[in-house]
Amino acid sequence: MSPGLNDLIFAFNALEQFRKRAISPHHERFIFPFLCGSYFAYRKIDVKRIVAIAHAVSKDNPSYLDVGCGYGDFLEKIRQYLPNAEGMEKSADIFFKLKKYKPDYIKIGDAYNGIEKRYDVIFVGWMEPGVDYRDKIAEKTDVIVTTLDQGLSLAAEFxxxxFKKVASWLTPSWEDINTEITNKYYSSMTEGLRRSLHELRGAHNLWYIYSKPNYVESVRKGLKSHISQENKGNNNGYEFEKVLDESGYKYLENFNIGNKNHLLWDIVFDT
Ligand SMILES: C[S@@+](CC[C@H](N)C(=O)[O-])C[C@H]1O[C@@H](n2cnc3c(N)ncnc32)[C@H](O)[C@@H]1O
Structure with missing residues (x-):
């Protein structure tokens, strides 16, 4: 389902109002994710991991498609490393009726009608519940990266x-960060209450890497070799990552969800 035009116009007006009192230019991407960011709160390391996976499939010039890319915030970051990466977005209205620039690398199309060509990697970012075109995606690639909002978009499992799950990692969703910054900077709640709510924070977004059996080993190897570089440091991120750090969602932050312990952004390889 595409966002309704009236909802988008309403959100644009709210964004304009918000900008008048915003404390940081980086907050809007977490408060208005569709208009200014994405529904998952990523870091540059997520982008680089996916680029490493694409190179593990095709060394020189991997092809990449982001299905349901919206305005293409995440796709834009991927294109800094994979300049031929493309997006597919169902709704033409989000560009044309709202007079937003549509880059040529985003094609208007409905994944339910099929995907035109094959890609080395297909990325399916956050999808609304009920949207499920897994058959169409599975036909056109051997490697799929999905983000899955826990309990919501189960249609991201392949x-x-x-396909075989090769690896996964956990990150916050925009809602996790939204709650933190809204409570801290844009509400009048007491510091004591804010701190007690902070203790209840969650991290809801899972990244899954899937591969057809013939690519499992090369994807696993490519990702492992990339992670050894990541562990050596030098992970200068995007400016907006400061908001994640300040909200308690640091790289490798320890999290208890239910009775399980997780480290954010820690890669778990499936056997
Ligand atoms: C929740 S938004 C997520 C946008 C972006 N991936 C992100 O994470 O911010 C889902 C997007 O998928 C698009 N979409 C929904 N169904 C689609 C389909 N069948 N084919 C292509 N795009 C679709 C919607 O129009 C919307 O822009």
Whole structure:
């Protein structure tokens, strides 16, 4: 389902009002994710991991498609490393009726009608519940990267399509950060209450890497070799990552979810 035009116009007006009192230019991407950011709160390391996966599939010039890319915030970051990366977005209205620039690398199309060509990697970012075109994606690639909002978009799981999960990691969703910054900077709640709510914070977004059996080993190897570089430091991120750090969502931050312990952004390889 595409966002309704009236909802978008309403959100644009709210964004304009918000900008008049925003404390940081980086807050809007977490408060208005569709207009200014994305529904998952990524770091540059997420972008580089996906680029490493694409190079593990095709060394020189991997092809990449982001399905349901919206305005293409995440796609833009990927294109800094994979300049031929493309996006597919169902709604023409989000560009043309709202007079927003549509880059040529975003094609208007509905994944339910099929994907035109094959890609080395297809990325499916956050999807609304009920949207499920897994068959169409599985036909056109051997490697799929999905982000899955826990409990919401289960249509991002591909085991049933002859794909094997190679690895996964956990990050916050925009809502996790939204709650933190809204409570801290844009509400009048007491510091004591804010701190007690902070203790209840969650991290809801899972990244899954899937591969057809013939690519499992090369994707695993490529990602492992990339991670050894990541662990050596030098992970200068995007300016907006400061907001994640300040909100308690640091790289490798320890998290208890239910009775399980997780480290944010820590890669878990499936056996
Ligand atoms: C929740 S938004 C996520 C946008 C972006 N991936 C992100 O994470 O911010 C889902 C997007 O997928 C698009 N979409 C929904 N169904 C689609 C389909 N069948 N084919 C292509 N795009 C679709 C919607 O129009 C919307 O822009």
């Amino acid at each position: 085991e049933g399509h002859d």
